[in-house]
Amino acid sequence: MILVTGSTGFIGSEVVRLLSQVDVPARALARNPDKGQKLPGITWVAGDLAKPETLPAVFENCTKLFLLTGNVENAVELQHNAIVAARQAGVEHVVKLSAFGASPHSNSLIGRWHYQIEKELQKSGLAWTMLRPHHFMQNLLAQAENIIKNGVIYSAAGEGKIPFIDTRDIAAVAAVTLTQPEHIGKKYVITGSEAISYRQVTEIIGAEIGRELRYIDESFDEARARLTKAGQPSWLIESSLALAAYQRAGGPTETITSVVADLTGKPPRTFAEFAHDHAAVFRG
Ligand SMILES: NC(=O)c1ccc[n+]([C@@H]2O[C@H](COP(=O)([O-])OP(=O)(O)OC[C@H]3O[C@@H](n4cnc5c(N)ncnc54)[C@H](OP(=O)(O)O)[C@@H]3O)[C@@H](O)[C@H]2O)c1
Numbered sequence: 631m632i633l634v635t636g637s638t639g640f641i642g643s644e645v646v647r648l649l650s651q652v653d654v655p656a657r658a659l660a661r662n663p664d665k666g667q668k669l670p671g672i673t674w675v676a677g678d679l680a681k682p683e684t685l686p687a688v689f690e691n692c693t694k695l696f697l698l699t700g701n702v703e704n705a706v707e708l709q710h711n712a713i714v715a716a717r718q719a720g721v722e723h724v725v726k727l728s729a730f731g732a733s734p735h736s737n738s739l740i741g742r743w744h745y746q747i748e749k750e751l752q753k754s755g756l757a758w759t760m761l762r763p764h765h766f767m768q769n770l771l772a773q774a775e776n777i778i779k780n781g782v783i784y785s786a787a788g789e790g791k792i793p794f795i796d797t798r799d800i801a802a803v804a805a806v807t808l809t810q811p812e813h814i815g816k817k818y819v820i821t822g823s824e825a826i827s828y829r830q831v832t833e834i835i836g837a838e839i840g841r842e843l844r845y846i847d848e849s850f851d852e853a854r855a856r857l858t859k860a861g862q863p864s865w866l867i868e869s870s871l872a873l874a875a876y877q878r879a880g881g882p883t884e885t886i887t888s889v890v891a892d893l894t895g896k897p898p899r900t901f902a903e904f905a906h907d908h909a910a911v912f913r914g
Contacts (some may be wrong), residue, residue: 631691632654635697636699644802648802659677659829660677679711691719695712723758726759727852761798765793782843807893
């Protein structure tokens with residue numbers, strides 16, 4: 631039995647859909663299981679990674695774990711609780727959703743957190759696979775309101791080129807690593823097949839929805855002010871701006887890998903495909 635965490639989010643919801651599609655039974659952990667999509671072979675169970683006492687029943691008889699939480703301030707604690715529960719339940723293999731550039735030296739707090747959890751997992755005695763995806767195409771969905779109301783897309787990444795990845799392709803890689811044995815002990819950097827700038831992203835979405843959009847190349851101070859006004863906590867803003875600084879500078883952040891094609895047999899979705907599939911959201 632595979633236990634999927636983060637199963638109501640972008641990646642996890644697609645992981646359970648893909649497992650259901652290939653008739654692999656799975657249990658989906660959710661704080662509110664009523665939010666889960668009803669799928670053949672998928673059992674939704676109530677559990678909260680912040681409440682370790684809810685976990686033994688959820689983890690019972692599970693042999694594999696897909697480990698993901700959102701960017702929340704207690705992510706390290708939540709994932710620690712999941713690793714402890716997995717060991718106690720006799721889970722054999724954990725596939726951890728980490729991040730591109732996870733490192734103790736990352737300027738981004740999120741990059742350092744992911745590295746910390748990777749290390750804990752590696753020392754836990756459990757078999758592991760690390761998935762390190764690059765910047766999500768789905769991040770643009772958070773800018774739908776800017777597009778609809780003002781015809782603009784903001785970024786502090788300047789003209790930096792980013793190999794955006796669709797979360798549906800990350801989920802496809804996760805499903806493969808959860809169901810085939812040869813991925814134990816591997817770290818996979820998951821990217822799209824083309825590195826493009828936010829200015830190009832703006833052009834692609836504009837062309838898809840038939841509207842001229844403007845790219846706003848923000849300074850870090852402008853981005854900080856806008857995101858603060860939007861209600862984001864400062865740790866998340868600083869973490870995102872640290873990533874934008876890497877992207878603005880270019881270099882290693884432009885790295886493209888063939889992991890999606892190698893593991894799934896299909897090329898990763900292009901940004902144009904993503905824009906086409908989400909045109910209704912961007913049109914409003
Ligand atoms: N955005 C990027 O460009 C990027 C790039 C690389 C890596 N990443 C990493 O990707 C991950 C986010 O993936 P995503 O976008 O698919 O996630 P998401 O859509 O934000 O979903 C987060 C999931 O975590 C669950 N969760 C949160 N707190 C929980 C708790 N206390 N107990 C149980 N479940 C809890 C949420 O469940 P509820 O329904 O209960 O809220 C939800 O299913 C983060 O670790 C991030 O660092 C992001």
